[in-house]
Amino acid sequence: MLSANDLTAIWLTLKLATVVTGVLLLIGTPIAWWLARTRSWWKRPVAAIVALPLVLPPTVIGFYLLVAMGPYGPLGQLTEALGLGLLPFTFAGLVVASVIYSMPFVIQPLHNAFEAIGERPLEVAATLRAGPVDRFFSVAMPLARPGFITGAILGFAHTIGEFGVVLMIGGSIPGQTRVVSVQIYDHVQAFEYARAHWLAGALLVFSFLVLLALYAFNPSRRATWS
Amino acid sequence: MTGGLQVRLDVAYAGFRLAVDLQLPGSGITALFGPSGSGKTTCLRAIAGLERAPGGYVSVNGEVWQDEATGVFQPTHRRALAYVFQEASLFAHLSVRRNLEYGFRRVSGGAGPASFAGAVELLGIGPLLDRQPDRLSGGERQRVAIARALLTNPRLMLFDEPLAAIDAARKDEILPYLERLHGELQIPSIYVSHNADEVARLADHLVILDQGTVAASGPLQATLARIDLPAALLDRAGVVIEASVTDLHAADHLARLAFRGGTLLVPSTGRPVGRRVRCRIEARDVSLTLNRQDDTSILNLVPATITAVTDTTHPAQCLVQLDAGGTLLLAQVTRRSWETLQLAPGKAVWAQVKAVALVG
Incomplete structure (x- = not known):
């Protein structure tokens, strides 16, 4: 069965995924909106940077983040100057790392959803006296709803499944940074296969249910504009 | 002069330049007519501010919306x-x-004549209120879109080919509503179309655009009767005349229409005596004879005087402008007939009108 340590790891993992998903929706929405609307040259490099975590090995991201957040890195110096201390091997550090790691999984669905809306609904709203901010909240957000659902589910699930970045940044501090994937790794290292089975099985079932929910919400790419 | 609509635009896009300077009446419907690619929609979008026209000027009945010279946009x-x-x-x-x-x-203050119930009634969309847009027909959607636009108490209404994406049967479902709008509201409108029948039916004022410039601008009837327009526009030339029903011939199902300069017999369509109607007479449905023909199947013979003639795109044809007692008509005849009958400006002729389309 699941031990107290396992439950702590599960709780920590869910907390991490929730916080990361929330943060990503907040910062990812304006980035995705900008990417969908801009004609700037900068669109391409920004889109490429957002997609980087898709192709880089997690250890590479983790390594650079570890260096950047360390006492001699720019992020580390910033957080120390702000009196926040150093981020590696803390929950906050995990959040920062996971936000970067899971970024494309939230921004890309949002970007696609905003692009699918097209100019016309926003022009219509403008002729009906809605200003730019009003247009975003009353037209763009509701029409991009499938993108928000997809982005939130993928961001949440992907954060739960993360391992390499956590290992580089967070280590394995119970209640702080020891998430489910690390806990499973520790069980296996200690030859506690039975306990590893319980946790791994739970993660497998959970992941399946999440993906099932994803496809249930978006049965097909229905036209959102008639 | 600050009344009416003033629009000055000069914008260049890739391979296309739109340069117009328009003074339009501050009431009634102005049709913006021209072939596709003539800049109609661009012009409308610039008036709405959807397309930035640097250096442009737009004012509506004294209210300046854009005057880049003074930095207003x-x-x-x-x-x-x-x-x-x-x-x-x-x-x-x-x-x-x-x-x-x-x-x-979103209309600040909610001042103005628009009332929710009034707009719903005017466009006949009461039964649709609780439906989702994807459960409406194309014609119903467009009626809802028009009502939605009306409810903002606009000082100017812009229509960008609102019937172009709708099949012919549905058009007849919407046109009467547009006519009611025209009759009951005082809001000036600009109506973009490349459909001559729609223009004949709805417009009071006509602007003809050709390759980004204004080929003609003036009252509908007078402008349609002009023959000094680019030849391509004259190929489907025709005039619109205002007439009223004077009497009905029940036995042969005909109605007599009186217009300034004559009368016309048309198949009766249930319009009562006294009703004002608009008819469109295409140039190719009008032929000319020197003497009144009594042995012809054509019912409508109108005495007229030739006022001008011009070429069309085909060298065999020419377009003749006629004055029928104060009403201008157009006739398309062959050059050969023009020579054979020794026609010339000032000559008295009979115009034989083969077809009259009642458009409103």
Whole structure:
């Protein structure tokens, strides 16, 4: 069965995924909106940077983040100057790392959803006296709803499944940074296969249910504009 | 002079330049007519501020929306206009009622004549209020879009080919509503179309655009009768005349229409005596004879005087302008007939009108 340590790891993992998903929706929405609307040259490099975590090995991201957040890195110096201390091997550090790691999984669905809306609904709203901010909240957000659902589910699930970045940044501090994937790794290292089975099985079932929910919400790419 | 609509635009896009300077009446419907690619929609979008026209000037009945010389550019949402797009443009995430409320709720102060119930009644969309847009026909959607536009109390209504994406049967479902709008409201409108029948039916004033420039601008009837327009525009030339029903011939199902300069017999369509009607007479349905023909199947013979002649795109044809007692008509005849009959400006002729289309 699941031990107290396992439950702590599960709780920590869910907390991490929730916080990361929330943060990503907040910062990812304006980035995705900008990417969908801009004609700037900068669109391409920004889109490429957002997609980087898709192709880089997690250890590479983790390594650079570890260096950047360390006492001699720019992020580390910033957080120390702000009196926040150093981020590696803390929950906050995990959040920062996971936000970067899971970024494309939230921004890309949002970007696609905003692009699918097209100019016309926003022009219509403008002729009906809605200003730019009003247009975003009353037209763009509701029409991009499938993108928000997809982005939130993928961001949440992907954060739960993360391992390499956590290992580089967070280590394995119970209640702080020891998430489910690390806990499973520790069980296996200690030859506690039975306990590893319980946790791994739970993660497998959970992941399946999440993906099932994803496809249930978006049965097909229905036209959102008639 | 600050009344009416003043629009000065000079914008260049890739391979296309739109340069217009328009003074339009501050009431009634102005049709913006021309072949596709002539700049009609660009012009309309620039008036709405959807397309930035550097150096442009737009004012509506004294209210300046854009005057780049003094740095004025009101964004679209600050211009008191209504825009009806070519395709149905309802918000898919809102019911018909909430679509209608979208603009209505955003009009500051809510001052003005528009009333929710009034607009719903005018466009006949009462039974649709609780439906979602994807449960409406194309014609119903467009009626909802027009009502939604009306509810913002616009000072100017812009229509961008609102019937172009709708099949012919549905057009007849919407046109009467547009006519009611025209009859009951005083809001000046600009109506973009490349359909001559729609223009003949709805417009009071006509602007003809050709390759980004104004080929003609003036009252509908006078402008349609002009023959000094680019030849391509003259190929389907025709005039619109205002007439009224004077009597009905029940036995042979005909109605007599009186216009300034003569009368016409047309198949009766149930319009009662006294009703004002508009008819469109195409140049190719008018032929000329020197003497009144009594042995012809054509019912409508109108005495007229030739006032001018011009070439068309085909060298075999010419376009003749006629004055029928104060009403101008156009006739398309062959050059050979022109020579054989020794026609010339000033000559008295009989115009044989083969077809008259009642358009409104």
